[in-house]
Amino acid sequence: MQIPLQVKGQTIDAVVGIDLGTTNTLVARMLDGVPHVIPDRHGRVITPSVVSIDEEGAQVVGDEAKVRALMNPSGTLHSVKRFMGRGLADVTDLHHLPYKVVRDDMSEQAAFLVHGRKFLPQEVSAMVLTEAKKRAERSEQLRIRRAVITVPAYFDDAQRQATRDAGRIAGIDVLRIINEPTAAALAYGLDKRKRGTVLVYDLGGGTFDVSLLKLTDGVFKVIATTGNTRLGGDDFDDVLSTLLLDEAQRAQVQGNAQALRALKTAAESAKIALSSESEATITLDLPEVDLQVETTVTRAQYEAAIAPLIDQTMKAVEFVLDEADLDPEDIDEVVCVGGSTRTPSVRARLEQEFDKPPHTELDPDQVVAMGAAIQASVVAGENTDGAVLLDVTPLSIGIETYGGGVTKLIWRNSPIPIRATEGFTTYVDDQTAVSIHVLQGEREMAKDLRSLGRFVLRGIPPMTAGMARVLVEFFIDTNGILKVTAKEMTSGVEASIDVTPTYGLTDEQVEDMILDSIEHAEEDILAHLLADLKTEAGSTIRFSRKALDKQGHLVPEAIRAGVEAAIAGLEEALQGDDKEVIEAAAAVLNENTAPIANAMMDEVLRVTVKGKTIGDVVGNAPRTSAKDIQLG
Amino acid sequence: MTSEYSKTSDGFRCDECGGDMAVPLFCDHCGTNYPERRAMGPFTVLGLAERWEQDDDAVEARELTLAARLHPDQWQGRGDRTHKQAQLAWAAVNTALKAVKDPFDRAMTLIESSEEHDDGLLGDSKRDVPQDFLIEQLELQEELESPVSDDRRKALNKQIRRELKELRRQLAGHFEIVDATAHAGAAAGEARIAALRGARSVVSRSRYWRNARQALRARRS
Numbered sequence: 001m002q003i004p005l006q007v008k009g010q011t012i013d014a015v016v017g018i019d020l021g022t023t024n025t026l027v028a029r030m031l032d033g034v035p036h037v038i039p040d041r042h043g044r045v046i047t048p049s050v051v052s053i054d055e056e057g058a059q060v061v062g063d064e065a066k067v068r069a070l071m072n073p074s075g076t077l078h079s080v081k082r083f084m085g086r087g088l089a090d091v092t093d094l095h096h097l098p099y100k101v102v103r104d105d106m107s108e109q110a111a112f113l114v115h116g117r118k119f120l121p122q123e124v125s126a127m128v129l130t131e132a133k134k135r136a137e138r139s140e141q142l143r144i145r146r147a148v149i150t151v152p153a154y155f156d157d158a159q160r161q162a163t164r165d166a167g168r169i170a171g172i173d174v175l176r177i178i179n180e181p182t183a184a185a186l187a188y189g190l191d192k193r194k195r196g197t198v199l200v201y202d203l204g205g206g207t208f209d210v211s212l213l214k215l216t217d218g219v220f221k222v223i224a225t226t227g228n229t230r231l232g233g234d235d236f237d238d239v240l241s242t243l244l245l246d247e248a249q250r251a252q253v254q255g256n257a258q259a260l261r262a263l264k265t266a267a268e269s270a271k272i273a274l275s276s277e278s279e280a281t282i283t284l285d286l287p288e289v290d291l292q293v294e295t296t297v298t299r300a301q302y303e304a305a306i307a308p309l310i311d312q313t314m315k316a317v318e319f320v321l322d323e324a325d326l327d328p329e330d331i332d333e334v335v336c337v338g339g340s341t342r343t344p345s346v347r348a349r350l351e352q353e354f355d356k357p358p359h360t361e362l363d364p365d366q367v368v369a370m371g372a373a374i375q376a377s378v379v380a381g382e383n384t385d386g387a388v389l390l391d392v393t394p395l396s397i398g399i400e401t402y403g404g405g406v407t408k409l410i411w412r413n414s415p416i417p418i419r420a421t422e423g424f425t426t427y428v429d430d431q432t433a434v435s436i437h438v439l440q441g442e443r444e445m446a447k448d449l450r451s452l453g454r455f456v457l458r459g460i461p462p463m464t465a466g467m468a469r470v471l472v473e474f475f476i477d478t479n480g481i482l483k484v485t486a487k488e489m490t491s492g493v494e495a496s497i498d499v500t501p502t503y504g505l506t507d508e509q510v511e512d513m514i515l516d517s518i519e520h521a522e523e524d525i526l527a528h529l530l531a532d533l534k535t536e537a538g539s540t541i542r543f544s545r546k547a548l549d550k551q552g553h554l555v556p557e558a559i560r561a562g563v564e565a566a567i568a569g570l571e572e573a574l575q576g577d578d579k580e581v582i583e584a585a586a587a588v589l590n591e592n593t594a595p596i597a598n599a600m601m602d603e604v605l606r607v608t609v610k611g612k613t614i615g616d617v618v619g620n621a622p623r624t625s626a627k628d629i630q631l632g
Numbered sequence: 633m634t635s636e637y638s639k640t641s642d643g644f645r646c647d648e649c650g651g652d653m654a655v656p657l658f659c660d661h662c663g664t665n666y667p668e669r670r671a672m673g674p675f676t677v678l679g680l681a682e683r684w685e686q687d688d689d690a691v692e693a694r695e696l697t698l699a700a701r702l703h704p705d706q707w708q709g710r711g712d713r714t715h716k717q718a719q720l721a722w723a724a725v726n727t728a729l730k731a732v733k734d735p736f737d738r739a740m741t742l743i744e745s746s747e748e749h750d751d752g753l754l755g756d757s758k759r760d761v762p763q764d765f766l767i768e769q770l771e772l773q774e775e776l777e778s779p780v781s782d783d784r785r786k787a788l789n790k791q792i793r794r795e796l797k798e799l800r801r802q803l804a805g806h807f808e809i810v811d812a813t814a815h816a817g818a819a820a821g822e823a824r825i826a827a828l829r830g831a832r833s834v835v836s837r838s839r840y841w842r843n844a845r846q847a848l849r850a851r852r853s
Contacts, residue, residue, distance in 0.1 A: 217696070414730070
């Protein structure tokens with residue numbers, strides 16, 4: 001971690017686009033009319049969406065959190081996006097996870113229990129956002145207050161609100177929430193053909209979207225969208241990890257956080273290897289469950305195993321074409337977005353379906369953040385002749401009717417913003433309140449739909465049953481977020497409305513979290529940076545000690561001595577308040593501890609791909625171009 | 633065939649602040665939102681002649697021009713009130729497009745806003761659809777309650793497209809009379825009423841086919 005000297009007058013206020021992904025988070029901004037992803041001071045453009053929290057409650061985010069996952073599996077949270085705006089009942093595959101998921105009574109959401117403390121998905125996402133923001137601020141001397149944040153197109157209202165709340169908790173004024181495939185189209189559309197029908201296939205770490213857009217002279221109009229918010233590269237990893245172990249071995253690993261974590265890392269690296277190689281050999285050594293495995297997986301085996309997942313995505317592609325009443329030959333361009341589209345068989349299936357190779361010129365990991373940056377400059381008023389986005393709502397919205405049915409008020413794929421009104425009345429004499437249950441989804445019965453919230457209209461003047469005329473207005477704004485207002489027409493009294501989101505936070509709860517978060521407090525920024533730095537340094541020391549203690553035997557004595565010395569150096573630096581000294585000492589310690597972390601990784605797993613070592617395959621180095629990865 | 637917004641001699645001027653407006657829907661200066669203020673109908677919002685016959689490309693072009701000028705993203709930096717009004721104005725454009733863009737929806741919008749409809753001269757809509765058509769649709773609905781093979785689905789989709797195309801052709805015939813007699817008043821008499829009834833029957837039938845298409849889609853998701 002490095003902190004630039006704060007030179008007054010040199011910091012630029014920047015409006016950025018942020019891709020808050022299941023696995024990675026990226027920040028981009030416009031420079032001379034061109035979007036570019038902001039690297040940190042080490043040149044890394046990707047902040048892994050991983051948060052590691054140790055026993056003392058200290059948090060590390062990003063690459064370092066990823067390294068700590070092996071030592072602190074139950075305290076390292078990844079794929080948090082899957083839990084945004086979700087209840088516990090929505091999350092089915094908990095046994096895959098090395099960390100503990102519980103129900104938060106206050107918000108009815110799924111939350112994480114780490115060393116006895118509860119964290120909401122919004123809070124964890126806010127930590128990721130804060131880290132990504134800090135990295136960008138430090139490397140380019142920026143101050144980031146305003147941003148456009150992207151979400152999967154198929155995110156429902158609760159998931160969108162949770163994302164916006166995460167931004168607010170991180171101290172960001174969220175100008176807009178935009179859909180990931182739409183952002184990608186924007187990034188591609190800038191210097192691509194100006195007219196035509198484009199299909200965006202967006203397979204990310206944890207979510208899948210497909211959107212159809214019509215491009216006409218700078219207007220990007222979404223015709224239809226569909227997706228699956230629980231399908232992505234994570235599932236490819238899971239499928240691959242089942243190939244690595246037989247049934248008995250899987251049972252052995254079950255329930256052991258450390259072994260599960262190692263298995264997931266092994267699967268991830270094998271997956272990446274198999275995008276460019278025909279086979280990969282994986283060596284897993286898991287002493288904690290008494291298991292040693294060496295398996296070779298061929299690309300053919302892997303592709304056969306993930307074929308059902310790709311079939312699911314192709315069904316969605318057909319669905320969206322059908323919805324727009326178009327045939328594959330009507331599509332002018334196909335665009336690949338999301339890291340999982342590096343998988344050669346995904347590209348091959350798209351080429352087969354549309355009879356033309358999909359676009360992969362822009363890095364599939366970066367293209368969404370780039371599009372968000374373009375939109376950020378438009379909504380901030382910096383780019384006045386920029387593109388216009390006309391998007392749609394992915395899911396229908398309705399209200400529960402008597403008998404558990406549903407009346408739909410806004411249909412899926414309706415252009416937004418959109419407004420719909422519905423009249424209600426009272427059932428009994430002198431009734432002063434009406435309760436309304438708002439639902440989202442396509443099924444016919446209320447119980448099969450996602451509950452967005454229950455709204456109670458109070459303050460209706462007493463009158464005969466059926467006389468009251470309550471007009472309820474549903475309004476979906478440009479962010480795809482629903483607002484409900486109500487008025488009693490006969491008396492002119494505006495009925496007050498209590499909004500209780502089913503899965504999510506009220507405005508007050510978000511305010512409290514904002515006040516809680518250090519990031520937003522009205523104190524001296526330099527003092528904060530110092531406090532942050534000290535907490536992080538303390539955490540680095542604890543991690544290094546633990547690594548030394550448990551895994552020190554893996555490395556030569558000289559390295560152990562180096563770590564000891566570096567710990568002492570950092571401890572000494574922490575006595576003082578000189579940021580640069582602490583920062584330098586922390587960097588020395590990180591450098592010295594790295595061989596142990598690598599040795600740990602090498603010890604539990606080894607992926608061999610024709611003479612390459614794991615470092616070449618897994619690597620945290622940024623991949624700058626999709627072409628590097630693409631098959632020749 | 634689109635008409636322009638009817639300009640007064642001094643262009644579009646805001647009632648509220650007297651400023652110039654690019655289109656008579658939203659004031660660039662004070663943020664007044666006209667679809668709401670003047671309770672504009674869908675054709676007025678879009679600046680189109682109030683008739684069924686429209687040039688699809690021209691309607692699309694109008695939507696894009698309006699988007700470039702009016703879309704709320706461009707008003708975000710101008711304060712919360714202006715942004716909110718711009719969202720409402722654009723929501724009104726979306727509502728208008730929904731009423732006007734699709735030929736069957738456009739037909740229904742025109743039928744329901746006709747004097748004959750208001751005066752109850754079109755009779756009960758329940759009798760618009762012939763019995764044998766209803767029986768055919770009921771059988772189709774029943775079929776779609778169970779899984780459908782891929783081939784059958786493709787065949788049905790093809791049939792639905794064909795039926796809708798034919799209904800659209802019939803609609804054009806009815807509206808040739810309706811559009812031509814829009815300002816004829818009572819003099820148009822029976823011919824206009826018959827054309828409106830015919831058109832309403834076509835729209836009702838189109839709804840059955842569109843529902844069938846929805847059911848077919850739901851079958852696969």
